[in-house]
Amino acid sequence: MKCDHCDNEATVHEWTKAGGQRHLCEPCAVTAGLPVQSQTQFSQIVAQSIASLIKPTPDSADPVDTDSVDVSAQAQSDASAPSSSGTAPAGSPTDPAAKPPSRCPSCTLELAQFRSTGLLGCPDCYCVFQSVLAPLIERSHEGATHHTGKTPRLLSSPRHAGSTPHADVSLRDEQLAAAIRAERLKRIDTLRLQLADAVAAEQYERAARLRDEVARVECEVSEPRVLANDRPGTSNTPSPGGTA
């Protein structure tokens, strides 16, 4: 609510015996001679207790450093896992000179659309627009750059199992990996059939999308445990604008 006298927020509210009301900011209330002292003291005490909660901005972007609760051991082992696995570290800085593609080949979302709506088109957009998204994500998540929470079954691996209390997850992962692989091979077959149809019908844009999808799924089959979009150096994302 605005102050009756100026544009500040009204923080002092007066109800008169005659039924009138006044809503003023503190400076205007003082000018008007209203007794605001007691409320100011009250509010200051409580506001200070709330203000004391506000944490200083973390100096480091490493989320592990910002964790103050006693789960940091698990967070740390999760965060360090990618580099110990011998794959490219998930946090590798992307090449600042590389111009981000303007369009996601998987869902056709234009970068400009994301800028106007704030919504991405598909999971692959995170890979395609990574160089644009990473700083945005960092800003909107208090400087955090990496996920340290729950991991879905699809990506669970002995590497992760070692960092959690669930040591027996690995065995089930092997069975799961086989099931996922079979599912993906089936999907590749379907996609190839659709690709052949698209080429026959001279639907080249559709064919290009299907070709890219085949490439993506093939990559997942060869490396089932790490999504390609974590690894900018080994991206399987086709160059934008490619045609069949």
Add this chain to the structure above:
Amino acid sequence: MSDIGSIFTSRQIASGASWLSTDASDSDVVVSSRVRLARNLVGFPFPKKASRIQKQRVLDLIRTRTNRLARTGPGDESAPLAWIDVHESTQADRMLMVERHLISKEHAQGDSPRAVAISLPDERVSIMVNEEDQIRLQVMCPGLQLGSAFAQADLLDSLLGGLRPSDDPSRPPVPDDTDDFLPFAFSHRFGYLTACPTNVGTGMRVSVMLHLPALRLTGEIEKVRRATKDMNMAVRGYYGEGSEAAGDFFQISNQTTLGKPERVLLHEFEREILPHVVEYERKARAFMAAKRRKQTEDAVFRALGTLRYARRITPEEALPLLSQVRLGILAGLITDVKVSTVNQLVLLTQPQHLQRLIGKELDQDKRREARADLLRDWLKPV
């Protein structure tokens, strides 16, 4: 698909919603707690970019998995889930679900394939399908019960995604057959991938609905807004994003979803931030009772008087008055009305609920009269 008439019987509607119950901790200030997880499936565009066929396919996949849960049941923790194809529901049914906080206003709009699965009869769990993300799984509990809401949401997420719940290592892995799960879109760097990057990571939004009448009366509410914003919390209205605070009911939720494990986010919210806001409101109530007693009594009894004797009333007028009455009961000024009655009236005075109670459609004028009748009946002096 379940028939909405059989889900929301008039008895169920008259008894309100379980998350409005008042026998939970801190329910003088915290009306309800909610944990929401956002998930999407590998290989499909997010709903806004998906074709109708793709949305239908996603819906079918999730329905199959959800039906399996409904049949076998995940144990004692959850009631069976009823499936409702929202795009085939009437506008009235959709608005009823919005009023009950089972679906968002956005989810109620549009005719592309979309659904919601609801746990019955408690309605604590609702899984929106094809909202901004393909899955928006929410668990609502009365009072301050974020731990319990998280545990149930985490369990359901694990059951859908085929993973052992993160908080219970002793629990056997689920589901039994490994090819029966939903593959969630995930990146080791960014976590669960969501349509909006502000949800990425855990995909978890923790929120509470707070009743803060004294902070508003003392003019302190803006300080709470500023302080919570500084702590990366969002303050929203009664119906969440984009809605105004009505009747001093505010939602506070976390903004950060990346970089901290779920339990850390939960702990920070529940133990380090929320108690201060709750305490702030309690101090403001004590201040009002001690230093501005007459002013408080006047506001409270005027509100009760209006509700008891009005002959026509809009929801916009009724909600702030119910809020004042709620404050009056908690301050010990009103003794012949229960907080639970007020909580239920907040819901029952909404347009769709009112019409279901009456049993017929009413125009706006008639609704105002019916609302006043309902309030008079429920709040009549003992």
